Amino acid sequence: MQDKIWLSSPHMGGNELKYIHEAFDANWVAPLGPNVDGFEKDLEAFLNDDVKVAVLSAGTAALHLALIECGVMYGDEVICQSMTFSASANPIAYCGANPVFIDSEKDTWNMCPVALQKAIEDRISKGKKPKAIIVVHLYGMPAKMDEILEIAEKYQIPVIEDAAEALGSTYKGRSCGTFGRFGILSFNGNKIITTSGGGALVCHTQEDKDKTVFLSTQARDNAPHYQHSHIGFNYRMSNIVAGIGRGQMEVLKSRVEARRKMHNFYVDLFKNIDGVTVFSEPADDYYSNHWLSAIIVDEEKTGKNREDVRLAFLEDNIESRPLWKPMHMQPVFEDAPYYGDQVAEKLFENGLCLPSGSNLSDQDRDRISKIIKQLFA
Ligand SMILES: *Cc1c(COP(=O)(O)O)cnc(C)c1O
Numbered sequence: 001m002q003d004k005i006w007l008s009s010p011h012m013g014g015n016e017l018k019y020i021h022e023a024f025d026a027n028w029v030a031p032l033g034p035n036v037d038g039f040e041k042d043l044e045a046f047l048n049d050d051v052k053v054a055v056l057s058a059g060t061a062a063l064h065l066a067l068i069e070c071g072v073m074y075g076d077e078v079i080c081q082s083m084t085f086s087a088s089a090n091p092i093a094y095c096g097a098n099p100v101f102i103d104s105e106k107d108t109w110n111m112c113p114v115a116l117q118k119a120i121e122d123r124i125s126k127g128k129k130p131k132a133i134i135v136v137h138l139y140g141m142p143a144k145m146d147e148i149l150e151i152a153e154k155y156q157i158p159v160i161e162d163a164a165e166a167l168g169s170t171y172k173g174r175s176c177g178t179f180g181r182f183g184i185l186s187f188n189g190n191k192i193i194t195t196s197g198g199g200a201l202v203c204h205t206q207e208d209k210d211k212t213v214f215l216s217t218q219a220r221d222n223a224p225h226y227q228h229s230h231i232g233f234n235y236r237m238s239n240i241v242a243g244i245g246r247g248q249m250e251v252l253k254s255r256v257e258a259r260r261k262m263h264n265f266y267v268d269l270f271k272n273i274d275g276v277t278v279f280s281e282p283a284d285d286y287y288s289n290h291w292l293s294a295i296i297v298d299e300e301k302t303g304k305n306r307e308d309v310r311l312a313f314l315e316d317n318i319e320s321r322p323l324w325k326p327m328h329m330q331p332v333f334e335d336a337p338y339y340g341d342q343v344a345e346k347l348f349e350n351g352l353c354l355p356s357g358s359n360l361s362d363q364d365r366d367r368i369s370k371i372i373k374q375l376f377a
Helices: 016-025 034-047 059-069 090-094 113-125 145-155 206-216 239-249 252-270 306-315 343-350 362-375
Strands: 052-056 077-081 098-102 132-136 159-162 182-186 199-203 276-278 293-297 351-354
Touching: 016 034, 016 239, 034 052, 034 199, 034 239, 052 059, 052 206, 059 090, 059 132, 059 159, 059 182, 059 199, 059 206, 077 113, 090 098, 098 113, 113 145, 132 145, 145 159, 199 206, 239 252, 252 276, 252 293, 252 362, 293 306, 293 343, 306 351, 306 362, 343 351
Parallel strands: 077 098, 077 132, 132 159, 159 182
Antiparallel strands: 052 199, 182 199, 276 293, 293 351
């Protein structure tokens, strides 16, 4: 059996252990310390100097705190992009609130502004104005932020940007994760950089960051004894994990370049195969980190479907994966309202994510090429 080619695997830069050793040497083995501060500074500088970042135990935890800070409570409704990973929607349920799912549009595969507007008006007419909008930059592709922010502004609903997959992506030259009231990032093992597990909440004021740190460290009031006026969480990132993050920040730019190179490799590979479309930026305003490269397979034109491609890869020990199954199609959310058409459903039916790691070799690319050329010969 050939070595496995992964969809997206961790890729260390080299200095991660140096920062971890520093933490051990100074005994900062806790959910605070110089690596936590340093990682936050690095992220702030990378995103844009005006934001304030709080690093946390996971992107999911960041979303949970963002919802709480937007005032989401039991029985509220929160709008969420349907085509996404379940972690975008689960924190709505943690709050005892109810998700309202929105279809994708064809250019970016992200939240459709038309369906969003319809949903807000319909929910308001039914007596409940949604408390927040969770928009996702899927696979690194920026969503249509101008249109979405305009609607959000019109109805005065805060936007939470799920940029878990989009660190290094920009829209009109500005970093994804910095447009909404809050942005969330993830450093899980398969993301563009990883700390083994971790996340961050991107805030716009020191006050919001302080509140996030307070809530994520058990909400202790200022007193010599343990006193609490709020329900707290244990969501802060540890100083050891943050050390990995500092090492990864040194190589983030080159990781984005490598992922974009993988995307270009696929554009080239499929350029003469009529009926296979590589997911690409719709216009110059959109700059994707291409965290995962993805294709849409037209069965009528090619005589093959996405399962044929996936299974051909699998036979050669190459990992590929169907696109995210939309949340409105998931058994756990079957009762949630849904607005839109069948864009997300069709993408799920015909779409496939391809090996996209920044650590893939020319040999790996040759193996991928060979399978595709054989299958579509
Ligand atoms: C990975 C991911 C998350 C969750 O982040 P974790 O750090 O794994 O909790 C949320 N949303 C999307 C779109 C993701 O891909």
